[in-house]
Amino acid sequence: MNAKKAAEVHRFLSVAAGPLAYGPATARLATVFGAKLDHQKSINAAHTLLSVLNTHLQNREWLAAEHATIADVSNYAYIAHAPEGNVSLEEYANVRAWLQRVESLAGFAPMQATATGLAA
Numbered sequence: 001m002n003a004k005k006a007a008e009v010h011r012f013l014s015v016a017a018g019p020l021a022y023g024p025a026t027a028r029l030a031t032v033f034g035a036k037l038d039h040q041k042s043i044n045a046a047h048t049l050l051s052v053l054n055t056h057l058q059n060r061e062w063l064a065a066e067h068a069t070i071a072d073v074s075n076y077a078y079i080a081h082a083p084e085g086n087v088s089l090e091e092y093a094n095v096r097a098w099l100q101r102v103e104s105l106a107g108f109a110p111m112q113a114t115a116t117g118l119a120a
Contacts, residue, residue, distance in 0.1 A: 001065065008064035012071035019049040025078040027085025031117040039086070046087040050079070050095055057094035061101055068105055076102045077111045083118035 001009070023046035030039040053075075056063070064071040080099050082089055089096055102108065113119060 001069075005065045005069075009069050009071045012063045013074055015049070016071075016074040019045060020075055020078055023047075023049045024082040024085055024087055027087050028078065028081055028114075028117070029085070031085050032114050042085065043087055046082055046085070050082070050087070050089070050092045053079075053098075054092040054094045057098050061098070063098075068102065072098075072102055081111060081113065081119070084114050084116050086117040088118055 023042055026035075026037055026042035027039060027046050029035040030037050030042065053063075062068050062072055063075060076099065079089075079095065080102075089099075103110070
């Protein structure tokens with residue numbers, strides 16, 4: 001992998017540790033586990049992230065390269081489970097298509113779903 005693609009992978013690992021963690025993952029913590037967090041703030045952060053990702057994925061299949069990388073894997077689970085935190089994926093067609101591509105990877109094993117939030 002060239003340096004530019006490696007930098008993109010690192011960028012999306014940072015997204016997983018930052019905006020993803022404080023957006024969709026935090027929103028899910030509030031609904032699934034009853035965590036005393038600012039649920040609305042995390043929902044708003046999730047939609048900001050999803051909007052950026054939806055635009056980013058407009059003309060590409062994967063987050064950081066022409067093929068799946070750890071960047072895709074590290075961002076997948078909490079985006080796929082965002083509805084459990086009351087974060088709708090409805091308006092993010094490119095994100096939903098990307099989720100399907102990740103799910104079609106050989107050896108894919110999903111995180112167990114929780115029937116809560118919009119996923120109830």
